[in-house]
Amino acid sequence: MNKNRMTLYWLAIGTAALALSGCGGNKPAETTSAPGANAPGGKTVDPATAGEITGTVKLEGTPPKMKAINMAAEPACTKARTSPGMSEEVVTGEGGDLANVVVYVKSGAEGYSFPTPTTPVKIDQQGCQYHPHVLALEVGQNLDVVNSDQTTHNIHPVPKDNREWNESQPPGAAPIDKSFARAEVAIPVKCNVHPWMKAYIAVLSNPYFQVTGKDGAFDLKNLPPGTYTLVAWHELYAPSEQMVTIGPKETKTVNFTFKATAAGD
Amino acid sequence: MHTAENSALHRYAVFTACATFVLLIAGALVTSNDAGLSIPDWPLAYGSLTPPMVGGIRYEFTHRVIAACVGLLTVGLAAWLWRSETRPWMRWLGLAALGGVISQAILGGLTVRMIQPPPVSAAHATLAQLFFSTVVAIAIFTSQWWRANGPAFEDTGTPKLRSLTVWTGAAVFLQLILGAAFRHKGFGIVPHLVGAVVVTALVFLTASALKRRFPGAQPLRGCARALHALIGLQLLLGAGAWWSRQYGAQFPQPFPVTVTLTVVHTVMGALMLAATVVTALLVYRLVRAEAGTLMARSSAEAERAA
Numbered sequence: 273m274n275k276n277r278m279t280l281y282w283l284a285i286g287t288a289a290l291a292l293s294g295c296g297g298n299k300p301a302e303t304t305s306a307p308g309a310n311a312p313g314g315k316t317v318d319p320a321t322a323g324e325i326t327g328t329v330k331l332e333g334t335p336p337k338m339k340a341i342n343m344a345a346e347p348a349c350t351k352a353r354t355s356p357g358m359s360e361e362v363v364t365g366e367g368g369d370l371a372n373v374v375v376y377v378k379s380g381a382e383g384y385s386f387p388t389p390t391t392p393v394k395i396d397q398q399g400c401q402y403h404p405h406v407l408a409l410e411v412g413q414n415l416d417v418v419n420s421d422q423t424t425h426n427i428h429p430v431p432k433d434n435r436e437w438n439e440s441q442p443p444g445a446a447p448i449d450k451s452f453a454r455a456e457v458a459i460p461v462k463c464n465v466h467p468w469m470k471a472y473i474a475v476l477s478n479p480y481f482q483v484t485g486k487d488g489a490f491d492l493k494n495l496p497p498g499t500y501t502l503v504a505w506h507e508l509y510a511p512s513e514q515m516v517t518i519g520p521k522e523t524k525t526v527n528f529t530f531k532a533t534a535a536g537d
Numbered sequence: 538m539h540t541a542e543n544s545a546l547h548r549y550a551v552f553t554a555c556a557t558f559v560l561l562i563a564g565a566l567v568t569s570n571d572a573g574l575s576i577p578d579w580p581l582a583y584g585s586l587t588p589p590m591v592g593g594i595r596y597e598f599t600h601r602v603i604a605a606c607v608g609l610l611t612v613g614l615a616a617w618l619w620r621s622e623t624r625p626w627m628r629w630l631g632l633a634a635l636g637g638v639i640s641q642a643i644l645g646g647l648t649v650r651m652i653q654p655p656p657v658s659a660a661h662a663t664l665a666q667l668f669f670s671t672v673v674a675i676a677i678f679t680s681q682w683w684r685a686n687g688p689a690f691e692d693t694g695t696p697k698l699r700s701l702t703v704w705t706g707a708a709v710f711l712q713l714i715l716g717a718a719f720r721h722k723g724f725g726i727v728p729h730l731v732g733a734v735v736v737t738a739l740v741f742l743t744a745s746a747l748k749r750r751f752p753g754a755q756p757l758r759g760c761a762r763a764l765h766a767l768i769g770l771q772l773l774l775g776a777g778a779w780w781s782r783q784y785g786a787q788f789p790q791p792f793p794v795t796v797t798l799t800v801v802h803t804v805m806g807a808l809m810l811a812a813t814v815v816t817a818l819l820v821y822r823l824v825r826a827e828a829g830t831l832m833a834r835s836s837a838e839a840e841r842a843a
Binding site: 336339340341342345346348357359423424426428436437438439440442462463464465466467468 | 570571572573574575576577578583589591592593594652787788789790791
């Protein structure tokens, strides 16, 4: 009886080990899907009638003070920097212009098809922070992950709708090339080696998007005439939406304002 | 009879329990520093046995090394029990501990390779605490005290302490599952808060009953004092951990106050479970079963003998 029990016991361990060996490494590739936009075989945009939406994103009120990051335990991080690292949740320019806001067309561009850009978007790990802090790219567009630091990082996006992955990148390693199969705004990215490192990747299903700089400005070009829902997304504040209609060759200005007291303050 | 070998085995079991406690601290540090995925591969680390010891890798790799040591200690414990124990159920308990540590290693590997699915990570965290209690129980069973003592007290109160201690232990274990699920983003905080109310009530009920019914039983009074102290401390730590989690969210991570409070809260949870297990074992050892149960058992034994 004891022999039988031992056999069963080892069988259970073996099964679990087999299950483990099959996990993680070779997940099937995702199929690209972006419902409601970038329809294959859809219309192409006529540049002769295309218009433009421009604007500025501002923060009303006193912006929260960004905190210094303590990297003292990581000499490779501090050596790579000329100034102390600061958190980047709220970065403002003059007059409350708000940076790191993804402004994008949420709806209205359905029925058009857009070629996937062939130029990759780059995210660099430098001084143990991500550069840029917020980036946007299209579904299927390549993301190049670069490590300019003399220390090891792991890059770990935590998506809701895309496949999660986690890869290490030692100093001097070749760039990691990735792409995302589904539209998602925005995917948090973290480094578990250096937990203060945070970035966001917005994956869009059309080319009408821009991430604001310190001047808070955006400019969405080559839009066919129509009515669009425009969204401004910021990591700390609730997204803001506006409807805008543009006619042939028309340029419209749309401004967004977030309130500093509304969140996180 | 308590031989020199029995004493050595008991000391070895105590040492394994202490090593497991250190492992629990190391594991809690990994989670609180969000370092669980700082090494993306398993069983190797960055394809080798000597990964670069920077940042979160230090926590994760140290955890793996201590886990390997505890694994080896458990192999030794199971083998020793199998070879020298005269009580068959103790031999099997040693094998159960070995099964626990192997399962724990597999769950740890799965949590890395499957990128921390909440059920797997929560199971890894919970099994750790169960394994610790198992090793603590083995340490008690191998002690001279356990062999030298037998039922000496009558439980005249209601509910019976034999049942109450088991229910309290089960409630603490369930609460640890809820806590692990919250920590690993499987549930929100509400189930864990409800669990805290239930556990507090049961612990107070058990500790008060122990003090009231057995004022002369020093080990049981000690258990009652330990339960009171641990639950009080645990409630304070839980509240502190929650507050620091909210307050610390605005700071770059890891926020040291949050790390400290959550690690101590997690480890105290393991001690709480071990304390309820020890209490239940001592009650079963020192308090006589109900007369009805004893009579039923005697009749069954008589029938078997016939």
